[in-house]
Amino acid sequence: MHIHRLEKIFLGLGVITLVAFFLILIALQVGESFKPPASSMTIDPTKVASTPPFDRPGLHKRADGSYEAYYVGQVFFWQPSTLTVPVGAKVHFYVTSTDVVHGFLIEHTDVNLEVMPGWVSTATHVFRHPGDHLIVCDQYCGAGHADMFAHIVVK
Amino acid sequence: MMVLDRMNTATTGAQRRLIFAHLTVAFAALFIGTFFGVLQTLSHANAIQMPPWFDYYRMLTAHGVLLALVFTTFFITGLSHLAVYQTENYPHRSIALGWLAFWLMTVGTVMAAYEILAGNASVLYTFYAPLKASPWFYVGAALLIVGTWVALLEWLLVTNTWRRDHPGERTPLPAFMVLANYIMWFLATVGVAIEVIFMLIPWAFGWVPGVDVLLTRMLFWYFGHPLVYFWLLGAYLVWYGVVPAILKVPIFSDSLTRLAFILFIILSLPVGIHHEFSDPGIADRWKLLQTGLTLMVVVPSLMTAFALFATFEEYAAKLGKTGFFGIVGSLPWGDPAFAGIALAMLLFIFGGIGGILNASYTLDSTIHNTMWVVGHFHITVGGPVALTLLAATWRLLPALTGKRLFSVGLARAQVWLWFVGMAVMSFAMHTEGLMGAPRRVEHYTYGGSAIAAAWQPYSLLAAGGGMVIFLSVIAFAIVLFGTIFSKSDVTESESARAFTFALARPGDEAPSAFDRLGLWTLVAVALVIVAYAGPFYQHFSEHVYLVPGMRTW
Numbered sequence A: 001m002h003i004h005r006l007e008k009i010f011l012g013l014g015v016i017t018l019v020a021f022f023l024i025l026i027a028l029q030v031g032e033s034f035k036p037p038a039s040s041m042t043i044d045p046t047k048v049a050s051t052p053p054f055d056r057p058g059l060h061k062r063a064d065g066s067y068e069a070y071y072v073g074q075v076f077f078w079q080p081s082t083l084t085v086p087v088g089a090k091v092h093f094y095v096t097s098t099d100v101v102h103g104f105l106i107e108h109t110d111v112n113l114e115v116m117p118g119w120v121s122t123a124t125h126v127f128r129h130p131g132d133h134l135i136v137c138d139q140y141c142g143a144g145h146a147d148m149f150a151h152i153v154v155k
Numbered sequence B: 001m002m003v004l005d006r007m008n009t010a011t012t013g014a015q016r017r018l019i020f021a022h023l024t025v026a027f028a029a030l031f032i033g034t035f036f037g038v039l040q041t042l043s044h045a046n047a048i049q050m051p052p053w054f055d056y057y058r059m060l061t062a063h064g065v066l067l068a069l070v071f072t073t074f075f076i077t078g079l080s081h082l083a084v085y086q087t088e089n090y091p092h093r094s095i096a097l098g099w100l101a102f103w104l105m106t107v108g109t110v111m112a113a114y115e116i117l118a119g120n121a122s123v124l125y126t127f128y129a130p131l132k133a134s135p136w137f138y139v140g141a142a143l144l145i146v147g148t149w150v151a152l153l154e155w156l157l158v159t160n161t162w163r164r165d166h167p168g169e170r171t172p173l174p175a176f177m178v179l180a181n182y183i184m185w186f187l188a189t190v191g192v193a194i195e196v197i198f199m200l201i202p203w204a205f206g207w208v209p210g211v212d213v214l215l216t217r218m219l220f221w222y223f224g225h226p227l228v229y230f231w232l233l234g235a236y237l238v239w240y241g242v243v244p245a246i247l248k249v250p251i252f253s254d255s256l257t258r259l260a261f262i263l264f265i266i267l268s269l270p271v272g273i274h275h276e277f278s279d280p281g282i283a284d285r286w287k288l289l290q291t292g293l294t295l296m297v298v299v300p301s302l303m304t305a306f307a308l309f310a311t312f313e314e315y316a317a318k319l320g321k322t323g324f325f326g327i328v329g330s331l332p333w334g335d336p337a338f339a340g341i342a343l344a345m346l347l348f349i350f351g352g353i354g355g356i357l358n359a360s361y362t363l364d365s366t367i368h369n370t371m372w373v374v375g376h377f378h379i380t381v382g383g384p385v386a387l388t389l390l391a392a393t394w395r396l397l398p399a400l401t402g403k404r405l406f407s408v409g410l411a412r413a414q415v416w417l418w419f420v421g422m423a424v425m426s427f428a429m430h431t432e433g434l435m436g437a438p439r440r441v442e443h444y445t446y447g448g449s450a451i452a453a454a455w456q457p458y459s460l461l462a463a464g465g466g467m468v469i470f471l472s473v474i475a476f477a478i479v480l481f482g483t484i485f486s487k488s489d490v491t492e493s494e495s496a497r498a499f500t501f502a503l504a505r506p507g508d509e510a511p512s513a514f515d516r517l518g519l520w521t522l523v524a525v526a527l528v529i530v531a532y533a534g535p536f537y538q539h540f541s542e543h544v545y546l547v548p549g550m551r552t553w
């Protein structure tokens, strides 16, 4: 089998680029600076309303000064529907569903989670600027999917 | 050309009828599906609102299923029959298995389509549990899958006979490409068949109380990514096999073509988790592992790009043309089949680059479940794959029906309109996706949000692109029906030459290891185990709740 010299160069450059991409991802994961969401917390989806802290969806302050925000998705709304957080707050999100799969997307942030009944999805975000953030459901969940949204007010 | 004359191009009338039956179902799916597509773009742009008796989501389910699953599967299966029957020619052999496959697929399609259009299965083409559709929707999906397995069995049997009759020779390249694609498809569909038959059907009938949601998603995407390579290899069958025949040059390299297809068998499967970067329950190291494998599957597509440009160069050299513009200018743009396929390749450059970007989860958190993704698959399956198949039709029709094309000019307009429309629509979708517009949403209002209002201009642009594509579909229908009902016949030899597969140049014979599909299948299975052992072990060692599910539409 004969491989043309130009093809060797072309494929070589391609492979080097791909390897570089992969090395960057490995470095980001090993250096803890970027990891995909991968929570392994589970929850009984039929008992969310009576499982603390999801029995009180909303903001809870941690001892270290950061916050935990508990969200429950169900057809077709988020609880809490509006959340107020202080400017500069570091917020750890915990999101679950009581029925079908939803998607938790905070517009113009990196928080974008598949929310599955039986699981708690997690993400962390620091809100640096005052303003209003729209949260939409970005996974099809049924007839009212387009009207499933909430707000985070940073002030 | 000696090498081309060696090719046996004849098919029997019975074989042509079987192939044409597949195309008929594919075109019906295309017409209905693209009409729905245009309505979707208008609904997105807040220009129309779907009535309750035919709501957006049943329409979107129909669009995804009819175009991504039915149109592609039927067309590619029909095309594959042609590739196998032309190159492993047994005119007196029964094609009963081919018809059995066709009817299984068709009955399954009708069953699923009925449930979707009746509003009993608005679960979209990914049918994520625990959205609970009518059980007959899942039964239909299972029949569609099993039908394709029967077609694979048919080709394995024909090829076996051919190999016995031609000891020491390599399987003809077109048949090899078909087998490679469908072996990969078989390994992939085993996953979704397990999901549907053992999990979803018993649950939808109410025989079991709940379903393991994450497991259904892992099985679905184990199938869902190779699905896109199944489409792509359908197009590659045309790019590698038919394009050189149109240009009357031999295949660039028989060995490298086989190697590319072998790499696809091995690397298409162990990557499905790149669709689940945002899912809980799958550790980040498994996501990293499958990202690496995803980047590797780019390599055979790079090989394809090189081979195709080399083919163009060889064609131009015959005409004494060199240099980029010399080569591009010398290509037979007047031939609608060639022009469409070349434009499809051009779109795939952008689709392929987008695919490499999507492979890394750093971008995923920004674009996951946004219109970016919709833009991406319209410029991969909607552009390159669908346009290749439609353009190929302009040569398939004379070959199958013996009729002259109704209008070459309109056929040429058809491929350009598709190209322009898809490029515009996909650009608009990518852009609004980057701006945060979620996918699978019937209208963007969100209580009058200013963020959502900023997406509006791009939704309108996408609707404009969608209408251009639909003009292309209308042109397609006119030439299609005009040709079928035309009275103008082509000669027998014209018809036989209309759609052929090129052969390797003399002396270019692949090493025999490249012909051992059984061996490469085992390698593929081994790699699947490497990629999925971790995620599955993790899944079964955690406490997972079963979910009852419901109908939410």
Ligand code: HEM
Residues within 6 Å of the ligand: B034, B035, B037, B038, B040, B041, B044, B060, B061, B063, B064, B067, B068, B071, B072, B124, B125, B126, B374, B377, B378, B381, B382, B386, B439, B440, B441, B442, B465, B466, B467, B469, B470
């Ligand atoms: C006239 C041509 C077409 C138009 C106007 C069109 C338009 C659209 C639009 C607007 C969506 C997004 C809907 C949403 O997320 O809410 C969509 C989804 C989709 N389209 Fe198309 N499309 C066309 C052709 C095609 C073709 C040819 C294919 C494949 C061969 C295709 C495959 C898909 C798939 C798989 C989806 C995803 C469905 C889902 O999210 O469940 N489309 N299309």
Ligand SMILES: [Cu+2]
Residues within 6 Å of the ligand: A102, A103, A137, A138, A139, A140, A141, A142, A144, A145, A146, A148
């Ligand atoms: Cu939703």
Ligand SMILES: [Cu+2]
Residues within 6 Å of the ligand: B224, B225, B228, B272, B274, B275
């Ligand atoms: Cu994929």
